[in-house]
Amino acid sequence: MTTGYTWDASDADHPARTAAKNSQSRVAARDKEGWLALFADDAHIEDPVGPSFLDPAGGGHRGKEAISAFWDGYVGMMRSFHAHTTESFANGPSCANLTRITTTLADDSTMTVDCVIIYTVNPNGLLTSLRAHWEPDRALATLTTP
Secondary structure, rough: OOEEEOOOOOOOOOOOHHHHHHHHHHHOOOOOHHHHHEEEEEEEEOOOOOOOOOOOOOEEOOOHHHHHHHHHOOHHHHHHHHEEEEEEEEEEOOEEEEEEEEEEEEEOOEEEEEEEEEEOOOOOOOOEEEEEEOOOHHHHHOOOOO
């Protein structure tokens, strides 16, 4: 798998779409500081939305410190990452993207997550929320181990 992202969706200019592409690019580049810089100080991440093995209480991660910890506990654990966005619907301060994310962990296990990710930005173009809708059981069913 190639680390990176593929954008096969609308490329029409929109601040939330730009933030989404920048987010995927920074994750693929393993650029934690660059990724954190995309978020407003009081931003909120839910990935996935609701309770899961990544967030048992289902409250998400609010603020830069919590978002940084989310990176360390999840994003930073990936050896490689590829996002393929096939649809992007932008209006108001948000865009909703249909994306397939394929990850490889340090032990060479892989998992595919089909999801809808909603990115919302403030007037300065900083992310105020990232809400990833995906089904953990469905994703875990794709888990392959070496």
